Amino acid sequence: MTKLTAITHKIRSKNAGPFWITIDIFCSDDADYRRALGGVKNEQVAHALGISVTDLKRYNLTNLRVIKFSFPRPIVQGTRFDRDMHGASFANLIAELDVAPQTVLSDE
Amino acid sequence: MDKSVTTKILIPSGALGLGYDRDAFMRGIEHKPDLIAIDGGSTDSGPHYLGTGTSKYSRSSIKSEWRELMQARAIANVPLVIGTAGTCGADDAVDWFLDITKEIAKETDQNVTVAVLKSGQPIDRVINALQKGRITPLEPTIEIDHDLLQSCSNIVALAGAEQIQAALKTSADIIIAGRATDTATIAALPLARGCHAGGAWHGAKIGECGALASTNPSSGTIMITFDADGFTVEPMGQIARATPYTVSAHMLYENANPLQLYEPGGHLDVTGATYTALDDRRVRVTGSTWIPSEKYTVKLEGARCGGYQCVSLALIREARYVRNIQAWTDAVEQKCREKAHERIGADFTLELRIIGLNATLGAQDWNAKIGSEVGVLGIITAPSEIVAKEVSKMLNPYLLHHPLTDDEEMPTFAFPFSPNEMNRGEMYEFCLNHLMELDDPMQAFSLSVEQVRA
Numbered sequence: 141m142t143k144l145t146a147i148t149h150k151i152r153s154k155n156a157g158p159f160w161i162t163i164d165i166f167c168s169d170d171a172d173y174r175r176a177l178g179g180v181k182n183e184q185v186a187h188a189l190g191i192s193v194t195d196l197k198r199y200n201l202t203n204l205r206v207i208k209f210s211f212p213r214p215i216v217q218g219t220r221f222d223r224d225m226h227g228a229s230f231a232n233l234i235a236e237l238d239v240a241p242q243t244v245l246s247d248e
Numbered sequence: 249m250d251k252s253v254t255t256k257i258l259i260p261s262g263a264l265g266l267g268y269d270r271d272a273f274m275r276g277i278e279h280k281p282d283l284i285a286i287d288g289g290s291t292d293s294g295p296h297y298l299g300t301g302t303s304k305y306s307r308s309s310i311k312s313e314w315r316e317l318m319q320a321r322a323i324a325n326v327p328l329v330i331g332t333a334g335t336c337g338a339d340d341a342v343d344w345f346l347d348i349t350k351e352i353a354k355e356t357d358q359n360v361t362v363a364v365l366k367s368g369q370p371i372d373r374v375i376n377a378l379q380k381g382r383i384t385p386l387e388p389t390i391e392i393d394h395d396l397l398q399s400c401s402n403i404v405a406l407a408g409a410e411q412i413q414a415a416l417k418t419s420a421d422i423i424i425a426g427r428a429t430d431t432a433t434i435a436a437l438p439l440a441r442g443c444h445a446g447g448a449w450h451g452a453k454i455g456e457c458g459a460l461a462s463t464n465p466s467s468g469t470i471m472i473t474f475d476a477d478g479f480t481v482e483p484m485g486q487i488a489r490a491t492p493y494t495v496s497a498h499m500l501y502e503n504a505n506p507l508q509l510y511e512p513g514g515h516l517d518v519t520g521a522t523y524t525a526l527d528d529r530r531v532r533v534t535g536s537t538w539i540p541s542e543k544y545t546v547k548l549e550g551a552r553c554g555g556y557q558c559v560s561l562a563l564i565r566e567a568r569y570v571r572n573i574q575a576w577t578d579a580v581e582q583k584c585r586e587k588a589h590e591r592i593g594a595d596f597t598l599e600l601r602i603i604g605l606n607a608t609l610g611a612q613d614w615n616a617k618i619g620s621e622v623g624v625l626g627i628i629t630a631p632s633e634i635v636a637k638e639v640s641k642m643l644n645p646y647l648l649h650h651p652l653t654d655d656e657e658m659p660t661f662a663f664p665f666s667p668n669e670m671n672r673g674e675m676y677e678f679c680l681n682h683l684m685e686l687d688d689p690m691q692a693f694s695l696s697v698e699q700v701r702a
Contacts (some may be wrong), residue, residue, distance in 0.1 A: 156504040158291050158549075158678040159388055164500045190612040199506055204497050210504035212388040214612075218294035219677045220554060220597060220629045225294045229608045236615045 141238035144180065147172040153231035156210060158217040161227040163234055165207040173205040179239035185209055188233045209234075254475045255438040256281045258484075261468035262457035263287045264313055264330060265305030268468025272459070272484040276469045277320050279484075284321055284328045285433040287456060288345070289335035291549060291678065292502075298402050299551035299676025301340030307348065315352045318422070322358055327416060329423040329433045331407070337427030338402040339368035345424050350700050357702040360421040365411055366694045367426030369403040373692065374548065374684065382685040383548070390681050396552070400679065403550040408512030409448075410689035412436035418697045426693075427549065429511055430456040438474035446536035449516040451479030453509055454498050454533070461498035464488035478534035480526065490531045492523035512547075512689065514540040543685050546692060550680035556633040557672040558640040560626040561603075562647040563662040572652055573602055573622050580624075580646040588639045596630035596639050633673065640669040 145151065150166040165180070167173035177200060186193040191211050199208040215222045224230070258281035261268035289297070293304045303310065314330075321328040334341025346364060353360055375397050377383050383392070397403070404427035413436045415423045425433065431452035438448040454461045455472040462470065467485025481490040499506045499518055509516040520535040569576055577600045585598055601607040603623035606616040626643050630636040647668070649658050686692055 154502050155292055156502050157681075158295070159386075159390075159681050160504045162500070162502070162504050166497075188614065197504070201500075201506060204493070204500070206497070206500060206506075208500055208506055216678060217291070218296070218554075218675075220557070220627070220675065221599065223601065223608055223610055226292060233609060233612065233614070 141240070143235070144176065144237045144239050145235040147175055147239060148235075151231045151235045153227055153229070153234075155213075155217055155227040159213055160210055161213050161230050162208060162210040163231055165209075165234065167205040170205065173202070175239065176207055180207060180237070184237060185234060188237055189230065190214055253438075253442045254473060255283075255441050255443055256471055256473045257434050257437065257455065258284045259434065259455045259458050259470050259472065260284065260286050260317060262460055263289065264317075265309045266468070267313070268458065269466070269485050270316070271486065272467045272469040272488070273316075273320065276471055276484040277324050279471055281324065281326060281471065283326050283437050284317060284324065286317065286330050287332060287430055287433070288330045289332040289337060290430065293335065295551040295554075295676040295678045297341075298336040298338060298404065298549060298678070299553070299674075301336060301338035301402050302334070303341055303344065304335040310345075311348050311352065314348060315356065318349070318352050318358065318360075319356060321421065327421060327423060329412065329415075329425065331412070331425045331428035331430070331433035333424050333426060336402070337367050337404055337425070339366050339426060342366055342424055342426045346698075349422060349424065353700045354702055358700075359702055360700050361419070362422045362424060362698045362700050363415040363418045363420035364696050364698065365407060365415045365423065365425040365428075367404045367407050367428065369405055369548065369692060371397055371400060371403065374403055377684050384545075384683050384685075386547070386681045386683060388681070390679065392680065392682065396679060397550070399552045400550040401552055401676070403548060403680065405546040405548055405684060405692045406512070407693055408432045408546065408689065409436040409439050410513065411693045411695075413440045414690055414695055416440065418695070420697055431509070431511065434472065442476070443474040444477055444479075445538035446516060447478040447533065448474055449509065449511060449538055450518055450521060450533060450536035451481070453516070454479075454481055454495055457498070457501065459483045459485055459488050460501065461495050462488040462490045463494055478532060478536070480530055480532045482530045489529040492525055492531055495531045495533065496521070496523045513544050514538055544687075544689060545683040545685050548680045548682045548684050549678065551676045552679050554675045554677035555629040555631055556636045557675045558628045558636040559670050559672060560640055560643055560647055560668045561664060562624045562626075562668075563621060563664065564624060565621040565662065566659065567620075569652065569659065569661075570618060570620065570622055573605060573618065573624075576650065576652055577602055577624055580643075580650050583650070584639070584643045584646050588642050591642070592635060592638055596628055596635055598639060598643070599627045601625045601627065629675065633671065637669065637671060644668055
């Protein structure tokens with residue numbers, strides 16, 4: 141199995157205000173982007189993040205070869221059980237996901 | 249293209265206190281901007297700053313960079329605008345920033361007119377708006393009521409272009425604004441001069457983090473030139489380049505929705521934007537749209553006390569304990585909690601995080617692996633400082649000596665400090681994610697003008 145990190149050149153996450161996290165998945169070329177597009181499933185991402193799939197917003201940005209996910213923070217920034225003030229570590233949960241070798245091109 | 253409305257905004261860096269390339273900034277000044285705009289803060293570093301009304305950056309750093317900007321402004325003879333002064337933009341932080349400005353004026357022998365725009369909200373105003381149905385929640389929804397609002401130590405409203413324009417109308421040399429949207433200080437002048445509205449907001453979003461929208465973010469300084477049809481991005485660093493990719497990708501940054509940006513009075517939509525390279529370092533953008541809203545609303549931010557916190561750290565290197573760290577930590581947590589319940593009651597939370605295993609992401613880290621040592625960070629939060637400290641002192645002997653089994657010699661682990669408990673004092677939490685409707689943009693803001701003499 142291939143890790144998502146192997147077919148992307150950067151995956152970052154960051155707060156989008158105190159109540160949201162946003163994850164940007166950057167692909168280097170069209171082939172990798174198509175592979176990521178088909179291989180990265182919303183259900184798999186939501187499961188890795190520990191959130192409900194209905195809370196996950198997805199944007200496929202073809203011009204930028206970027207897949208972007210945004211979701212309400214499972215724990216509000218800076219409250220007592222928050223572990224990551226800037227939300228920068230959520231990207232790692234996605235970077236280490238396996239992408240299926242045979243993926244179907246889709247632009248859902 | 250109508251040349252008369254062309255407006256150049258110079259942005260020295262993404263935030264005051266972050267530093268920037270001096271040469272790039274001075275090159276920007278040579279390009280004769282119409283206004284210098286810089287951001288002074290955001291919520292990104294957490295609720296402490298709004299809760300306390302204080303700055304994240306050191307006073308010395310702020311003073312040093314602001315002095316350079318004030319001196320460059322005097323040369324360029326254009327307005328210098330800071331938004332969200334003092335990290336949080338609360339009134340106390342704005343006063344703190346004004347004091348620094350006065351000191352610099354004295355030290356550098358400048359006579360300047362300073363407009364101060366305050367965004368702090370009296371709690372009664374917000375309660376009144378809530379009662380009148382003029383407060384609406386944003387997603388994700390947080391329930392608020394009279395008591396929650398009363399418990400806030402600071403509430404601010406985010407100023408938009410209209411409030412910054414009111415400050416610009418005073419013809420002040422320097423504008424110190426409290427909480428404002430990141431884009432408002434940049435978009436205000438081009439909008440006032442009749443530049444393309446979609447372009448003004450979109451260009452402001454691209455410029456708000458300085459050279460982050462270029463190939464060389466650390467150079468800091470960027471120039472955005474606005475006109476009747478759109479805007480042009482030009483980084484000022486020697487080796488920095490703006491490309492259609494770096495510019496369009498910046499809409500992703502810290503933005504949940506990469507195509508829309510909500511501001512007081514409407515929203516920006518960049519779905520139709522086109523990005524054209526003018527040469528290898530400048531990009532022209534057209535086709536973004538501004539959609540005015542029916543009602544004029546401003547976003548509210550509020551912070552209130554979330555308890556008092558005390559933390560401790562133990563370092564564990566013994567291989568058998570490292571291997572069994574989850575069981576050890578669970579036992580320590582349980583024993584300490586039981587003892588504290590028995591001796592002082594249950595009104596606290598105790599959490600142990602295993603540094604070196606999954607302290608960053610907790611149980612959600614499905615790919616966690618352990619190394620040769622771990623740190624165990626104990627976090628106690630309670631309604632008073634006394635209780636937080638008391639529970640921490642009860643945790644201390646467990647963290648130091650707790651054996652994995654009853655029939656072994658008492659172990660001792662590494663404590664980096666004495667006392668090992670670190671009092672973090674009062675902690676804060678963000679408690680508002682709402683819009684407040686206004687009849688007039690200045691209704692919730694105050695503007696004053698001061699002559700500052702050398």
